[in-house]
Amino acid sequence: xxxxxxxxxxxxxxxxxxxxxxxxxxxxxxxxxxxxxxxxxxxxxxxxxxxxxxxxxxxxxxxxxxxxxxxxxxxxxxxxxxxxxxxxxxxxxxxxxxxxxxxxxxxxxxxxxxxxxxxxxxxxxxxxxxxxxxxxxxxxxxxxxxxxxxxxxxxxxxxxxxxxxxxxxxxxxxxxxxxxxxxxxxxxxxxxxxxxxxxxxxxxxxxxxxxxxxxxxxxxxxxxxxxxxxxxxxxxxxxxxxxxxxxxxxxxxxxxxxxxxxxxxxxxxxxxxxxxxxxxxxxxxxxxxxxxxxxxxxxxxxxxxxxxxxxxxxxxxxxxxxxxxxxxxxxxxxxxxxxxxxxxxxxxxxxxxxxxxxxxxxxxxxxxxxxxxxx
Amino acid sequence: xxxxxxxxxxxxxxxxxxxxxxxxxxxxxxxxxxxxxxxxxxxxxxxxxxxxxxxxxxxxxxxxxxxxxxxxxxxxxxxxxxxxxxxxxxxxxxxxxxxxxxxxxxxxxxxxxxxxxxxxxxxxxxxxxxxxxxxxxxxxxxxxxxxxxxxxxxxxxxxxxxxxxxxxxxxxxxxxxxxxxxxxxxxxxxxxxxxxxxxxxxxxxxxxxxxxxxxxxxxxxxxxxxxxxxxxxxxxxxxxxxxxxxxxxxxxxxxxxxxxxxxxxxxxxxxxxxxxxxxxxxxxxxxxxxxxxxxxxxxxxxxxxxxxxxxxxxxxxxxxxxxxxxxxxxxxxxxxxxxxxxxxxxxxxxxxxxxxxxxxxxxxxxxxxxxxxxxxxxxxxxxxxxxxxxxxxxxxxxxxxxxxxxxxxxxxxxxxxxxxxxxxxxxxxxxxxxxxxxxxxxxxxxxxxxxxxxxxxxxxxxxxxxxxxxxxxxxxxxxxxxxxxxxxxxxxxxxxxxxxxxxxxxxxxxxxxxxxxxxxxxxxxxxxxxxxxxxxxxxxxxxxxxxxxxxxxxxxxxxxxxxxxxxxxxxxxxxxxxxxxxx
Numbered sequence: 001x002x003x004x005x006x007x008x009x010x011x012x013x014x015x016x017x018x019x020x021x022x023x024x025x026x027x028x029x030x031x032x033x034x035x036x037x038x039x040x041x042x043x044x045x046x047x048x049x050x051x052x053x054x055x056x057x058x059x060x061x062x063x064x065x066x067x068x069x070x071x072x073x074x075x076x077x078x079x080x081x082x083x084x085x086x087x088x089x090x091x092x093x094x095x096x097x098x099x100x101x102x103x104x105x106x107x108x109x110x111x112x113x114x115x116x117x118x119x120x121x122x123x124x125x126x127x128x129x130x131x132x133x134x135x136x137x138x139x140x141x142x143x144x145x146x147x148x149x150x151x152x153x154x155x156x157x158x159x160x161x162x163x164x165x166x167x168x169x170x171x172x173x174x175x176x177x178x179x180x181x182x183x184x185x186x187x188x189x190x191x192x193x194x195x196x197x198x199x200x201x202x203x204x205x206x207x208x209x210x211x212x213x214x215x216x217x218x219x220x221x222x223x224x225x226x227x228x229x230x231x232x233x234x235x236x237x238x239x240x241x242x243x244x245x246x247x248x249x250x251x252x253x254x255x256x257x258x259x260x261x262x263x264x265x266x267x268x269x270x271x272x273x274x275x276x277x278x279x280x281x282x283x284x285x286x287x288x289x290x291x292x293x294x295x296x297x298x299x300x301x302x303x304x305x306x307x308x309x310x311x312x313x314x315x316x317x318x319x320x321x322x323x324x325x326x327x328x329x330x331x332x333x334x335x336x337x338x339x340x341x342x343x344x345x346x347x348x349x350x351x352x353x354x355x356x357x358x359x360x361x362x363x364x365x366x367x368x369x370x371x372x373x374x375x
Numbered sequence: 376x377x378x379x380x381x382x383x384x385x386x387x388x389x390x391x392x393x394x395x396x397x398x399x400x401x402x403x404x405x406x407x408x409x410x411x412x413x414x415x416x417x418x419x420x421x422x423x424x425x426x427x428x429x430x431x432x433x434x435x436x437x438x439x440x441x442x443x444x445x446x447x448x449x450x451x452x453x454x455x456x457x458x459x460x461x462x463x464x465x466x467x468x469x470x471x472x473x474x475x476x477x478x479x480x481x482x483x484x485x486x487x488x489x490x491x492x493x494x495x496x497x498x499x500x501x502x503x504x505x506x507x508x509x510x511x512x513x514x515x516x517x518x519x520x521x522x523x524x525x526x527x528x529x530x531x532x533x534x535x536x537x538x539x540x541x542x543x544x545x546x547x548x549x550x551x552x553x554x555x556x557x558x559x560x561x562x563x564x565x566x567x568x569x570x571x572x573x574x575x576x577x578x579x580x581x582x583x584x585x586x587x588x589x590x591x592x593x594x595x596x597x598x599x600x601x602x603x604x605x606x607x608x609x610x611x612x613x614x615x616x617x618x619x620x621x622x623x624x625x626x627x628x629x630x631x632x633x634x635x636x637x638x639x640x641x642x643x644x645x646x647x648x649x650x651x652x653x654x655x656x657x658x659x660x661x662x663x664x665x666x667x668x669x670x671x672x673x674x675x676x677x678x679x680x681x682x683x684x685x686x687x688x689x690x691x692x693x694x695x696x697x698x699x700x701x702x703x704x705x706x707x708x709x710x711x712x713x714x715x716x717x718x719x720x721x722x723x724x725x726x727x728x729x730x731x732x733x734x735x736x737x738x739x740x741x742x743x744x745x746x747x748x749x750x751x752x753x754x755x756x757x758x759x760x761x762x763x764x765x766x767x768x769x770x771x772x773x774x775x776x777x778x779x780x781x782x783x784x785x786x787x788x789x790x791x792x793x794x795x796x797x798x799x800x801x802x803x804x805x806x807x808x809x810x811x812x813x814x815x816x817x818x819x820x821x822x823x824x825x826x827x828x829x830x831x832x833x834x835x836x837x838x839x840x841x842x843x844x845x846x847x848x849x850x851x852x853x854x855x856x857x858x859x860x861x862x863x864x865x866x867x868x869x870x871x872x873x874x875x876x877x878x879x880x881x882x883x884x885x886x887x888x889x890x891x892x893x894x895x896x897x898x899x900x901x902x903x904x905x906x907x908x909x910x911x912x913x914x915x916x917x918x919x920x921x922x923x924x925x926x927x928x929x930x931x932x933x934x935x936x937x938x939x940x941x942x943x944x945x946x947x948x949x950x951x952x953x954x955x956x957x958x
Contacts, residue, residue: 179379239416242401242409260584261416276413280402287391294387302380325390332397 007370012066013363016296019289020344020359024055024352026286027270027345034257034265034273047266047347054349058356065360069368073361074308077128084121087114088156095160102160115157115165116354119319122153122169123358126176127311136181149173164338168322175318176311233269236262238333240272248279266347268339271331294321297359300366309365316358418592419582422553425573425597426518430532430563432609433635433836438528439564444519445494447502448487449477453511462509465501466491487513489555520557520651524609526644527616530672531607533562534647548572562672563603563834566772573600604836606635610954614946615640618939622929625673625813626943628922631821631912633840634830636771637920639814641673675775678810679925682885682932683739683869684908685760685805687823687855690732692759693747694851701854704729708742719745719800722886732854737861737868739884741804748803753794756802757782762845763819764829765811770841771832778815781808805885813923816910820882820921823852823859824912859883860915863937870909870937877945882911884932904928909936913944920944 032048073080087105091114095102104111126149133141150173157166178187240256243249254276257265265273275283294317301313320343327342329335341348343355401409430439447466449457454477463470468491476488494502499514506512520535522528535557542558543549548569549558558572559565576597581589608628615626619642628637643665649658662669671677693699708727711720721727721741727734735743748756757780760766766780779785781802783794801807814832822829827847830840860881862868869884885908907929912918922940929935 236416238401239409239412241398242406243413244402245406245410246403255417255581256413258583259417259581259589261413275398275402280398283398283402284395287394291387291391295384298380298383298387302377321387321390325394328394332394332401334393334397 008066008367011367011370013296013300013366016293016359016363016366017062019293020356021055021059023286023289023293023344024058026274027342027347028052028055029251030270030274030277030345031266031347033252033254033277034262034270036252036258050349051347051352054352057349058352061353062356062360062363065357066364066367068364070309070312070361070364071306071368073124074128074131077125080121081125084114084118084125085152085156088118088153090114092156092159103162112350115160115162116350118153118157119165119169120354120357120361122149123172123312123315123319124361125149126173127308127315130176130180130311131307133180136183137177139183139186142177142182142186145177146173149176162339164326164340167338168319168326168340171322172315172318176315179311179314233263233337234330234333237269237272237331240269241275241332244276244279244282246280248275248277248282251277253277268327268341268346269331270346271328271342274345275331290324294324297362300362300369303369304365305369309369313362313365316362319358320355417581417583419580419588421578421580422551422556423576423578423597424518424556425575426599427520427573428567428571428600428602430571430603430605432605432607432612433637434608434610435604436609438522438524438605438607438609439532440521440523441518442521444492444517445499446492446515446517447490447494447498448513448515449490449509450487450511450513454488456510457512458505458508461505462490465498465505466494467498487511492517493519520647522647522651524613524616525646525648527613527640528607528609529562529644529647530641530674531562531612531639532647533559533564533566534650535564536560536650563605567603567835570603571600574598605834606630606637606836607639607834608637608947610950611638611943611947612640614950615943616642616644618942618946619926622939623667623673623927624925624929625677626922626924626939627674627813627817628920629817629821629830629832631824631830631918631921632828634818634821634832634842635836635840636832636834638922639674639834641671641677643667643669645669672774673813673925673927675772675812675814677812677925678776678778679813679906679908679927680807680809680887681765681805681811681816682887682906682908683741683805684816684883684885684910684923684932685809685811686736686739686744686803687819687859687883687910688760688763688765689744689747689751689756689803690736690855691763691823691847691851692751692755694732694854695759695847696751696755698750699732699747701732701858704731705735706730706740706743706746708740710742712742712745714796714800717797719797733858733861736855736858736883737865739862739869744803745800748799749796751799751803753782753799753802756799760809763822765809765815765819769814769818769832771814771834775814776812778812779808779810806888813925816908817921817923820910820912820923822847824856824918824921826852856881856912856915859911863911864915869931869933872933873909873937873941875941875945877948878913879915880911880913880940880944881915882909882937882940884909884937886931886933889928904930907932907934907936909933909940911937911940 028048028051031051032046035047091102091105094105096104096106096111103113103115105114126145129145129149137145150170153169154166157169236256240254240262243256254273256262256276257273262269262272274286297313297317297320301310301317304310304313323340323343326335326338326340330337330340341351344352426441429437429441431437459470459473463473473490476490494514502509502512502514522532538549538552538554538556538558540554543552543554552575556575559568564571574597577593577595578591579593580591583589611628615638619626619640622642624642626638626640629635630637645662694701699705707729708721708723710724710726711718719741722739727738727740727742730740730743734740760780765778767777768775781798786792786794786798798807802809818830818832822845826849827845829843829845833840860879862883863870863874863881864879865871870882887906887908889903889905905928907926908924909932910923912921924936924940926935926939
């Protein structure tokens with residue numbers, strides 16, 4: 001039986017926990033509205049019920065992941081990371097193909113996305129890896145980090161292909177390196193390499209993109225080119241958000257989702273459904289909730305008792321913020337369409353679970369920011 | 376907190392500000408635009424044509440009716456699931472045509488595609504039986520126009536056609552009408568389209584992204600168009616149509632005291648019901664390319680020289696001006712006169728001998744009227760011809776041709792030459808530059824039997840008649856009228872062969888030279904036969920009907936046009952009696 005310090009319970013971050021659960025409930029209501037009958041009668045059980053079940057499971061996982069000391073994870077990082085990489089390799093061979101991408105591993109009774117699990121493993125591992133390095137990082141360490149945690153997973157995930165997640169992993173690696181401390185000359189080098197590669201490799205990159213990825217970029221630059229084709233998602237998303245107005249159409253009064261004008265309305269495009277029904281006021285409220293979570297998670301990283309906890313919280317905070325910004329930005333037509341869900345709101349079990357484990361680890365760090373009295 | 380932490384928080388804040396600004400732009404600044412777009416997404420307005428008004432004749436016989444018809448449509452989302460070969464076979468159309476229709480789609484990508492109209496009951500039964508192999512099939516009930524008298528009323532009633540883009544642009548009543556709507560394109564269907572059209576119904580429905588209709592938001596039923604009651608007598612019209620079989624020409628009949636149009640026929644005609652059936656491009660081309668121009672409404676648009684029928688006007692002018700007395704033998708007809716180097720012949724080469732007014736009209740002596748023309752001068756002839764309504768439309772329809780009455784000024788301006796006495800001679804016997812429509816000639820007959828009251832012909836019942844007093848001496852009109860009875864009823868009258876024992880009618884024949892005799896001898900061709908005229912009234916004692924008959928290239932008025940008039944009148948009367956006996 002685990003011994004639980006009373007101080008642990010009192011320092012459990014109830015505020016973050018309740019806001020996250022609250023956002024999830026908003027998400028479930030929005031999923032209900034987006035897929036409400038009569039058009040989606042076919043799906044049994046309905047999406048919102050499934051999501052509710054996943055939320056329950058996720059909350060259980062959250063409590064499991066706060067019971068042990070996060071510092072214990074540090075010792076297993078290498079095993080975790082090798083397992084994670086192996087999963088990514090595995091998915092390329094035995095992965096289930098859906099919509100032109102191999103992202104799922106089917107275990108018979110359920111299927112999961114290894115890249116979601118890898119995200120957690122990745123943040124734990126890079127945090128553990130960076131903890132004892134000198135600050136700022138030496139050139140050698142910088143390149144090592146970049147290669148092990150940036151390039152390898154990037155290549156593997158791009159192969160699936162899942163450009164969104166791959167870029168996210170790369171971005172987090174950069175953020176962590178910069179946070180750990182990057183030598184100015186290296187920073188300049190990276191910047192110039194980045195700019196030059198964009199300049200010279202644009203053609204190669206463009207050719208390397210898949211048809212649908214190219215279309216998404218074209219649609220992002222000008223959605224009106226073909227409103228029924230590639231730009232359709234963006235156009236409809238912007239219409240959905242805009243038609244909400246100041247106060248919104250009211251709960252269950254939205255038309256764009258239930259009538260299926262907006263594709264992916266319960267997953268990637270959940271935010272427009274919410275924006276249509278609750279308007280600018282509702283969006284302001286929702287954004288405030290997200291802002292509080294982000295700030296509290298980030299605060300955790302600044303008050304963590306050790307570097308591992310600090311990087312752990314920072315990593316997850318960055319993941320949440322990047323997902324949030326890319327997803328909302330895409331629904332508002334200010335970012336290209338990348339299939340990235342909105343944390344805590346979009347339908348999807350694995351993602352919800354992964355995000356809850358992330359939040360659990362951040363809360364774990366926050367709970368144990370004081371040195372405890374017993375080993 | 377370290378500098379890096381502040382930067383991190385600042386970046387997050389910037390992200391939130393960007394999102395908020397964008398939300399502000401979409402949801403507050405431009406929300407109206409997006410609300411409208413969202414509504415356009417889900418709302419579809421379907422216009423339902425209203426049943427058009429019925430057109431009745433003066434006795435309540437429908438000249439056009441609405442009958443139900445069935446059309447086959449396919450929902451666009453099923454076009455790739457339909458058994459194309461089967462559908463093409465049932466509907467008896469080629470597979471390529473069908474696939475072309477599928478490819479073209481309709482105006483909206485969600486609108487069902489029309490495959491075939493006017494399905495037969497056999498086709499409907501076969502479609503229903505194989506419905507499972509033709510998913511997305513819709514059989515729609517529509518209302519079609521049907522013209523029971525077919526070609527007999529074709530020019531009069533006109534026909535419907537799909538609304539053109541220009542019509543939508545120019546006519547405010549057609550604004551917002553979809554392009555599959557049918558509106559009147561010619562004839563009365565066009566003239567009275569505003570009344571007949573009615574108010575289209577509207578169905579506002581909610582659709583999903585696939586175009587499936589989810590629910591009816593609002594429905595306003597169509598309001599049937601107004602019925603129209605005509606002055607036309609269907610029996611007379613039909614009788615005329617039958618009499619004209621094989622002839623090109625026109626027949627116009629008026630009620631003289633009011634100007635009601637009893638019949639308005641143009642021959643050859645066409646069958647408007649074939650237009651209704653749709654898919655009649657070949658028929659349409661045949662009509663357009665037909666050298667006998669079946670689409671021309673000769674009754675109001677055909678322009679002909681009036682020939683000897685014009686002599687009524689010349690005679691009236693001379694009487695009104697007091698230049699002649701009816702009994703006086705004005706000329707001694709020797710078969711023609713010489714004028715300078717020109718000779719002007721009478722149609723009767725052996726001559727008429729001494730001729731007075733009665734003999735001149737009854738036997739249609741040209742020489743007598745040359746003399747009248749000489750005495751009157753073109754100015755007086757012009758005065759009375761225009762007074763009686765020649766040279767300008769009667770006021771019945773905007774599609775009418777005005778015709779032409781020449782005078783010195785006209786010849787100077789248009790032909791750039793001066794007026795010769797020969798021109799006066801030609802005009803006084805209805806030849807030369809004169810151009811009239813059958814309707815105008817019938818109207819002159821009306822004025823004659825009305826005692827000088829000119830009426831404006833009209834076709835809608837319950838129109839108040841428009842009468843104009845021409846200040847003509849009723850005595851003179853009576854003299855001419857009595858003489859015209861002799862044209863038919865006296866043994867030496869030019870139309871004596873058309874005398875009827877069922878109805879006593881009078882009138883004047885006319886034979887219009889199409890080409891001069893010299894040319895006629897050189898070529899033998901059907902179209903150089905004379906045009907035959909007969910304008911008249913019946914019954915003689917108290918005229919109830921006046922009429923004009925023209926038969927193009929028919930031959931002489933007495934031999935062709937007058938008997939045709941007789942046939943029309945007798946056919947009408949017999950048919951009417953037959954119906955009365957039945958009732």
